[in-house]
Amino acid sequence: MSSRGDDDNILALDNQLCFALYAAHRALTRAYTALLDPLGVTYPQYLVLLVLWERDHRPVSELGTCLGLDSGTLTPMLKRLEDNGLVERKRDGEDARVVRIALTRAGKALEAKARDIPVKLAECAGFDLSKPKSVVALRRLREQLRTLADTVVIQELEPLS
């Protein structure tokens, strides 16, 4: 628009992409918090539970690779989940270094209560899942974000250029 030059435009453009991602992430986290509060779990804890609901009794390391989190984040988080009675932490018999995370009865029961959260969230985010067009848009956005994350990570691993 203005004649202030491309420098400012590009700067602003990039800033807005990164800030948009940052803001969108926080907005969605807040939305999840509202839905998850009644269940007594946080959004990151919910992500852990999603993994466990699919495949129970996983080592900490596997949760880490699934979620992209290290033990410095997971260990205290899993302890909080244990304190709240949702998971159990047990040393593996085969390899005593490994700590396996298992859902308790309460942890398993929570899955039913969480079942409608994704749909509510999608609605809250403005996607009408009954419209194929909306589903496609959602999928497209997800793919772009995945590509973005992967690309950035790959670039980081090659600091040569």
Place this chain on the structure above:
Amino acid sequence: MSSRGDDDNILALDNQLCFALYAAHRALTRAYTALLDPLGVTYPQYLVLLVLWERDHRPVSELGTCLGLDSGTLTPMLKRLEDNGLVERKRDGEDARVVRIALTRAGKALEAKARDIPVKLAECAGFDLSKPKSVVALRRLREQLRTLADTVVIQELEPLS
């Protein structure tokens, strides 16, 4: 693909969108950290500086509305920026409740060093800014994220339905 039903698909789909956003945000933050580390600032601090570089001498409240952060986040962050000699915090003469944030000489000088960060980041994220198609894709993604964030916020403000 499988016949496990739409419940699982929808659940997984939504999970993947939100998780994709979560993962992309962390990936981009890591990328910024790598670029900002030499300048001695964090990504949220960089966002504050971006605002100040555009409009110096702003009240804390204005930084808050620009970035969507409250004083609980900003106050300690601004103190760290002050400790690092990049900004000054001064009570407003007109209204003693207001604390205005001003760039120091060092804070202003940092703008030059930060000037090429957005372009580097865009490259790192896989966007070739010399290609109009890539610029359009970047703008589109940004708009989608902005819409997403805005929509979620609006939904939160109307918990009636």
Place this chain on the structure above:
DNA sequence: CACAATTGAATTGTGCGCGAGGTAATTCGG
């Protein structure tokens, strides 16, 4: 003017993310 309501920051407490360092268990090379 007095006083209630509002506003702008600061403070407190919780929970991530993540880098760095430490420890115990396991594996590997000789």
Place this chain on the structure above:
DNA sequence: CCGAATTACCTCGCGCACAATTCAATTGTG
């Protein structure tokens, strides 16, 4: 079989985010 390297996890410290509370300054009202 023994010592070195590796692995899996834990611990610690820092810096956000954010809700909730507090406090001082200002504004509005009778």
